[in-house]
Amino acid sequence: MGKFVLRRILQLIPVLLGVTFLVFCIISLTPGDPATSILGATATPEAIKQLNHELGYDRPLPVRYLDYIGGLLRGDFGTSYRSREPVLKEIISRFPTTLKLSVAAIILSVIIGVPLGVLSAVRQYSILDFTGMITAMFMASVPQFWLGLMCILIFSVKLGWLPFIGNSTWRHFIMPVFTLALPVAAKNLRLTRTTMLETIREDYVRTARAKGVREGVVIGKHALRNALMPIVTNVGINFGALLGGMVVIESVFGMGGVGTLTITAIRMKDVPQVTASILFLAFIYCLLMLIVDIVYAYIDPRVKARYVKD
């Protein structure tokens, strides 16, 4: 198992290098230059040229990229064109908000989605199942920004229950977390229902019943544990997607997180900031996938056996 984890971590290096290359090139090849974005359209060409030279942006792309990689190898993630501060500093100051939002949303999505999915499967075709499926379908198909705006409209504007700009108190987190969680909860519900419908018909579930095991234990211990694999995968993937798509929610609710940081940086053509932010998100995504694989091994001894052999 340890060997497996080590190998997976080593595999991260080429993946992350690829990410830096792609992001660096794409951002650099888009039209415009950082100095124009910073100084504005009214600045003189000389001033723009001067600033671009100061930022090192007038050098050819391959030279800049190699310079960047050289910095990475020394542990230097670059300096933001805009703020002239180390990019890592910005990321680290913004990350807690993003992390809190995504972790809370993922946990909430599991707490809502999985039990409802199990109930839907156990009571297939009941009113509960029917309502659950319709709601889930709705939640999974509406755009998140709309969901967020509706929340603000109802709970902040109309009812005045919850604040919505900033991230100063935990109450600021309630609406964004729900907005992020509900679509994922809907996906969890549908997936849990589908896999549970299969597992509750498995022979070993019947064996458990034939032993005289209580129905609740049959479902929770014998069926659910076997249905967990696809659910864990889904949670992992959605966690990643949540981080990537965070910008929408951060914008709607006016919370400064890594998402808004990245979007601003893209607009400003702040190449080091964009590359570092995306590199950071990619790293977390890969880490999540590794955690998913490790969790697999704990859920299913057959998967563990595969890892232990080599």
Next chain:
Amino acid sequence: MDEAILEIRDLHVLYKTDLAVNYAVNGIDLSLRKGECLGLVGETGAGKTTTALSLLRLLPPQSGKITQGSIRFQDAEIMELTEADMRLLRGNRISMIFQDPMTSLNPVLKVGEQIGEALRLHTKGSKENLEQRVEEMLEMVGIPAARKNEYPHQFSGGMKQRVVIAIALSCNPELLIADEPTTALDVTIQAQILDMMYELKEKLGTSMILITHDLAVVAENCDLVAIMYAGEIIERGTAEDLFTACRHHPYTEGLFNSVPDINDRAERLKPIDGLMPDPADLPAGCPFHPRCPKRLPQCDRKKPEAVSFGSHQIKCHLFRQEEDSYAAID
């Protein structure tokens, strides 16, 4: 003579699916005394598994339904027990061994835990006591006790079935239902498993219903035999009746003719040309008449009554109760 421990009367079971209503069991009677072994024989689709699941009330809840009949087990009427009382019977006083050992064990739980589960539910005792019982059960079915911490995927098919047998016998059930316990196994270990099961049953004094489509297995192990066709028992008797009497239901004759060699157990039954009727669309009269080589004019209109010759009972128009003789018409 001992009281019957199991008495099934006029049991009817159907499955309702989106497409059709399958009449899987159509009015069967069975009874079993303590220590006896009943062989329930018939082709695939005859309704054997359905009958067995009905005894434990474990029919698939979405589709299966017992529509009529009574099942008395000892002094309890199974049809009238609450779900909680039913759980006290399952795995404790009535156990079942399922057809396919490859899928009957939970892949994510240790085998020791799976054996211990029934024990924990139905017996009192300390944790150490329980562990010790689990180890005893494993040794009893011929698996080293140390392997209790392994998972099903580390076991071969034959060993999995041994584990399933250990689970079924762990609480010393009064009735053991074995549904084709060796069909899914290699021919070489089928005999081993059956012998072991039979020995354990004798040792514990358990009554048993052995479901099979293999007459050789029945001849070796069973006291009573019931032949099932399209959800009905068309012939029944002691093993002696079935294997020595000269009068048989034409379907049973077909079964005998289809056994090429008593040692070749791998042979699937294909007794007579044609197929078992569709349970959603059963023929009128005798369900076997479309395939019957000795069919009479009334066979497709009138259901035959059971005709008894002592303990031997046949449901066929070829026989008549009064004359007590073979009334073949030719």
